[in-house]
Amino acid sequence: MLNKFSTALLSIVLSFSALAFTSDTYTFDDEVTEKRYKSLVKDLRCPKCQNQNLADSNSAIATDLRREVYELLAQGKADIEIVDFMVKRYGEFVLYRPKVSTTTYVLWFGPAFLLLIGVIAVVVIVRRKPIKKAQAGLSEQQKQQLDNILKDK
Amino acid sequence: MAKLIRFIPLVLFIALGIVLYRGLFLNPQAMPSALIGQAMPSFNLTQLANDKIDLSEKDLKGQVVLLNVWGTWCVYCKYEHPYLVDIAKSGRVALYGLNYKDDRQDAQQWLTDYEDPYQFSIFDPLGKLGIELGVTAAPETFVIDGQGIIRMKYVGPIDGKVWQERFLPVIELIEKENGIARVK
Numbered sequence: 001m002l003n004k005f006s007t008a009l010l011s012i013v014l015s016f017s018a019l020a021f022t023s024d025t026y027t028f029d030d031e032v033t034e035k036r037y038k039s040l041v042k043d044l045r046c047p048k049c050q051n052q053n054l055a056d057s058n059s060a061i062a063t064d065l066r067r068e069v070y071e072l073l074a075q076g077k078a079d080i081e082i083v084d085f086m087v088k089r090y091g092e093f094v095l096y097r098p099k100v101s102t103t104t105y106v107l108w109f110g111p112a113f114l115l116l117i118g119v120i121a122v123v124v125i126v127r128r129k130p131i132k133k134a135q136a137g138l139s140e141q142q143k144q145q146l147d148n149i150l151k152d153k
Numbered sequence: 154m155a156k157l158i159r160f161i162p163l164v165l166f167i168a169l170g171i172v173l174y175r176g177l178f179l180n181p182q183a184m185p186s187a188l189i190g191q192a193m194p195s196f197n198l199t200q201l202a203n204d205k206i207d208l209s210e211k212d213l214k215g216q217v218v219l220l221n222v223w224g225t226w227c228v229y230c231k232y233e234h235p236y237l238v239d240i241a242k243s244g245r246v247a248l249y250g251l252n253y254k255d256d257r258q259d260a261q262q263w264l265t266d267y268e269d270p271y272q273f274s275i276f277d278p279l280g281k282l283g284i285e286l287g288v289t290a291a292p293e294t295f296v297i298d299g300q301g302i303i304r305m306k307y308v309g310p311i312d313g314k315v316w317q318e319r320f321l322p323v324i325e326l327i328e329k330e331n332g333i334a335r336v337k
Binding site for chain 1: 181182184185186187188254279280283284285286287288289290
């Protein structure tokens with residue numbers, strides 16, 4: 001019994017140490033740099049993994065790129081310079097927030113354009129067939145017919 | 154006219170269907186390299202076989218240079234290895250290796266155990282040159298022309314089919330530019 005318990009405890013402890021092993025931590029001189037680092041690794045996409053940012057990925061390339069971001073920050077590079085550094089080597093793919101350019105117009109303005117088409121369609125349909133009350137109502141003759149039918153019941 | 158308008162939703166639906174259907178066959182892993190048409194980035198690393206020999210981009214000599222990114226940890230590098238040996242023996246291209254994120258001892262042993270197809274290998278334990286080249290994993294192979302311009306990048310292992318379909322057209326183009334007539 002005690003043996004089982006200690007095995008379970010050991011496996012729990014080991015699983016935690018494995019977690020700690022895979023994530024690298026960097027120390028920063030000031031809070032601002034740390035915040036910049038965190039926001040950069042959050043917005044940069046890991047080029048090997050399909051949908052993970054540098055912060056979330058444990059792949060070798062993400063680890064290397066986090067180190068690169070850290071070193072570039074230590075060199076006093078501006079955020080935009082670091083982003084340009086990555087784009088120059090890995091292409092626009094690494095940006096989770098792609099730049100506005102001719103290739104990304106559809107991405108940026110497509111949804112607004114579709115919404116505009118929808119609004120126009122709704123306006124056109126609503127305005128095209130105004131239902132006139134006179135048409136919807138009954139003529140004198142029809143009213144009399146209706147009265148007759150109701151009386152019969 | 155009013156009748157035609159009724160068909161607009163159908164036409165839009167078919168168009169959307171075609172776009173999405175084509176999307177099923179796209180490879181989401183395929184990524185255009187940002188370095189095509191750019192000069193080979195400069196570097197300063199040692200040779201794998203001898204840590205006393207410093208190497209730079211000027212040491213990659215040849216009319217058509219192939220730079221193959223490899224590592225002992227990389228399974229597919231072993232798969233493409235015999236093809237690389239054949240390519241090196243053909244003498245048509247100058248094949249260099251970039252030993253990527255590896256242990257020097259292990260890598261040297263690997264080349265002894267199998268066969269060393271490379272003129273030399275650059276030793277890049279931290280993947281520094283790898284980042285400069287936009288390498289994400291191994292194997293990757295770059296085709297560089299005589300002027301040191303990167304002409305093509307191929308991600309994945311090389312085999313006979315890949316060599317025929319992807320590499321030869323680029324190599325033939327570079328050879329044509331250089332005025333090398335090949336006797337078939």
